Amino acid sequence: MKTAITELLNIRYPIIQGGMMWVGRAELAAAVSNAGGLGTLTALTQPTPQALLAEIERCRAMTSAPFAVNLTILPTASPPPYGDYAQAIIESGVKIVETAGRHPDEMTEAFKRAGIKLIHKCTSVRHALSAQKRGVDAISIDGFECAGHPGEDDIPGLILIPAACARLNIPVVASGGIADGRTMAAALSLGAQGVNMGTRFMMTQEAPIHVDVKEALTGASENDTTLIFRGLRNTARVWRNAVAAQVNQLERRAEGATFEDLRPLVSGARGRAALESGQADDGLIWAGQCIGLIDDIPTCQALIDRMLQDCRASLASATRMFADTAVR
Structure with a gap:
C-alpha cells in the first residue's frame, strides 16, 4: 500500500503502533516495524533519558526498519525532564517522533533542525490546525472511542476523521476505534492516509504485558x-x-x-x-x-497481514456494490 504516510515515514504499510505507557518497548516496536508498520517506543516508559537511549539501541538490534519514539507532555505536579528526553531522542538518530498532549513548540524546532518527522496526536480539529501551523508533518486524529485521553469534545471518529481531513493540508492518521481491516478500510474511505492502533497491539504475542x-x-x-x-x-x-x-x-x-x-x-x-x-x-x-472487535492474540506479523487482506476485501466489496448497480 502506498499513501502519503508510507511515503513520509518510509514504511511499507500505513499502520502505526501508537505510544503506550509501559507497553511501548523494544519487543513490540521492533515486531511492528519488521511486519511493515511503524513501531513506537514510549519515551516516558523509561525512567531516565539515558535509559531511553539504551532502549532505542535495543530496538535497533531487533529491526533495521524505521521506528518512532513517542513523547507525551501532560500537566503534572512533578514533570519529568521533557527537554532531556527530547535531546536524547535527537542524539539517538531516530527520525520519527510522535508527540501528544501539550504541543512542545521549543522541542518542535529542535526536532525539525535534526531532520525528524513529527506526528502530533490531537483530539480536535482546532488543535490539529494549530499543530499544522507549528510545522508538524502529520496529524494523528484521536476519536472519542480511543483509549487514554479523548479530549473533552466527545467527537467520534466517524465525524472527526473526515472533518480533520477536510481542513488540514498535511497527512492525517486515524486513531481510536481501529482494530482490524474493516475499520482500517473505513478510516481510509473517510480520507485518512493511515491508521494508528494502541489497544489492538496490546493484544499481540509480542506486547510486553502478562x-x-x-x-x-x-x-x-x-x-x-x-x-x-x-x-x-x-x-x-x-x-x-x-x-x-x-x-x-x-x-x-x-x-x-x-x-x-x-x-x-x-x-x-x-x-x-x-x-x-x-x-x-x-x-x-x-x-x-475497539476491545469489542478483538478476540485473539496473534503475532504482529499475522495481525498486519490479516488487516491488509481484510482491508482490501472490504474496499473491494464496497466498490462492487456500485459496479453491480451500474450493470443493472
Missing part, C-alpha cells in the same frame, strides 16, 4: 470500557475493572473527587504492576472501545 491481562481484554465487549476524570476535565478511557469502578464511584459523590482523592487508585506504578503481574483488577488498564 498473558492474563491480554486474555481478559480479548474476552471483553465494546461496553467494557469506562470514562474517568470527567469532573477533572481530563477525561480518560480505561477498561472497566475493579479499580476503574472505584474511581467512578468516588467521582459520582455529590462533592465530586479531587485528584488527590483518586491518586492511590490511579498511580502509574499501580497500573504497571497490574500489566506485569497479570492481576488485571489491581490497577488502571487503558483500553479503547
